Amino acid sequence: MKDISELAEKLELTSFNNLELLEQSMVHRSYINEHEFKLGHNERLEFLGDAVLELVVSKDLYEKFPDKPEGQLTSIRAALVRKETLGEVADELQLHEYLKLSRGEAKSASNQMAILSNSVEALIGSIYLDQDLEVAQNFIEKYILSKTKRVLESGEHIDAKSQFQELAQKKDRSTPSYKVMSESGPDHNKIFEVAALINDKEIARGSGNSKQAAEMAAATAALEKYDK
Numbered sequence: 001m002k003d004i005s006e007l008a009e010k011l012e013l014t015s016f017n018n019l020e021l022l023e024q025s026m027v028h029r030s031y032i033n034e035h036e037f038k039l040g041h042n043e044r045l046e047f048l049g050d051a052v053l054e055l056v057v058s059k060d061l062y063e064k065f066p067d068k069p070e071g072q073l074t075s076i077r078a079a080l081v082r083k084e085t086l087g088e089v090a091d092e093l094q095l096h097e098y099l100k101l102s103r104g105e106a107k108s109a110s111n112q113m114a115i116l117s118n119s120v121e122a123l124i125g126s127i128y129l130d131q132d133l134e135v136a137q138n139f140i141e142k143y144i145l146s147k148t149k150r151v152l153e154s155g156e157h158i159d160a161k162s163q164f165q166e167l168a169q170k171k172d173r174s175t176p177s178y179k180v181m182s183e184s185g186p187d188h189n190k191i192f193e194v195a196a197l198i199n200d201k202e203i204a205r206g207s208g209n210s211k212q213a214a215e216m217a218a219a220t221a222a223l224e225k226y227d228k
Contacts, residue, residue, distance in 0.1 A: 002097045002098055004019055004022050004023040004026065004098060005019060006098075007022065007026075007093070007095075007098050008022060010093065011093075011127075011139070013127065013131070013135070015131075016130055016131070017130050017131075018130050020039055021045075021126045021129060021130050022123075022126050022130070023039060024039040024040060024041075024042055024045060024122075024126065025042050025045050025049075025119065025122035025123045025125065025126040026042065026095065026098045026099050026100055026119060026122070026123075027039055027040070027041050027042050027099075027100045028041060028042065028099060028100060028101045028102070028105060028115060028119075029041040029042075029043060030101055030102035030104065030105045031100040031101055031102055031105075033102060034102045034103065035100075037100075042118070042119065042122035043118075043122075044125075045121075045122035045123075045125035045126050045129075046118050046119075046121045046122040046125060047125070048124075048125035048128065048129070049120075049121035049122050049123065049124035049125030049126070049128065050081075050121045050125075052124050052125065052128045052133070052136050052140075053081055053121060053124050053140060053144070054077070054081065056133075056136070056137050056140045056141075056145075057077050057080055057081060057140065057144065057145065058073070058077060060141070060145050060148075061073045061076055061077055061148075064148070072157075075157040075158065075159070076148070076151060076152065076157045078157070078159075079151045079156045079157040080144055080145070080147060080148065080151060081144070082117075083113055083114055083117035083118075084113065084117075085117075085144065085147060085151075086116070086117035086120040086121065086144075087113045087116045087117045087120075088147075089120050089143045089144060090116035090117065090119060090120050091116070092143065093120075093143075095116060095119050095120070095123070096112075096116065099115070099116075099119060101115070114209065123139075124136055124139060124140065127139055159216065159219075160216050160219035160220040160223055161176075161215060161216060161219040163219070163223055164176055164196065164219040164222050164223050164226070167223065167226060168198050168226070171226075172198055172199065174198050174199050176196055176197060176198050176203075176219070176222070177196075177197045177198075177200075178194050178195065178196055178197065178215045178218060178219075179194065179195045179197060180192055180193070180194055180211060180214075181193045181194060181195050181205065189209065190209065191207055191208070191209060192207060192208060192209070192210065192211050192213075192214040193205055193206075193207045193214060194206055194207070194208075194211065194214035194215050194217070194218045195218060196215070196218040196219055196221070196222040198226075203222040203225055203226050204218055204221035204222040204224075204225050204226075205218055205221065206218030206219070206220060206221050
């Protein structure tokens with residue numbers, strides 16, 4: 001596990017006043033359960049960082065797209081702050097090299113995207129607290145808002161469920177429905193398997209750590225099959 005000062009250097013934040021705050025942003029709750037550690041886990045920082053991220057992204061989109069209605073701005077923001085996009089940022093910064101996890105979480109692949117995306121929000125929270133909003137905004141602009149053009153060009157802001165519904169109504173004049181086929185895992189880390197249906201006929205299945213995520217995965221898989 002790399003020293004947290006290396007992360008500060010990577011972020012060009014060598015003026016970070018409290019490196020313990022930066023280190024705390026990389027501490028998962030599971031690590032605290034297995035180790036005596038003077039710092040707490042990162043969930044409070046994640047809460048704060050999420051709010052800062054939403055504010056900065058909302059303001060940027062509001063100013064950048066004066067002609068877009070609220071609904072479209074919300075969809076673009078959702079694509080920019082979703083766990084997959086934040087997971088990309090975590091990969092770019094190689095945050096896994098600084099994360100403190102329990103042995104079980106370190107070996108589990110099912111929850112890694114959520115942990116990585118949450119760590120980005122916690123990181124933003126620590127930057128905001130230690131530096132100021134302007135520095136946090138610079139980070140968000142460099143690593144997240146820089147993806148806005150790609151999101152728009154690729155259509156990532158148009159969610160799969162909306163696309164699947166539009167296609168189904170066009171081809172079959174029917175609205176898709178979703179059915180939970182199975183649930184597995186402990187209560188704190190359940191995995192749902194959901195089927196996407198048209199006229200009660202199963203088109204595809206998807207899984208995720210929430211019903212909403214599983215429905216989105218099923219819609220994504222259904223789009224690939226149904227549009228052929």
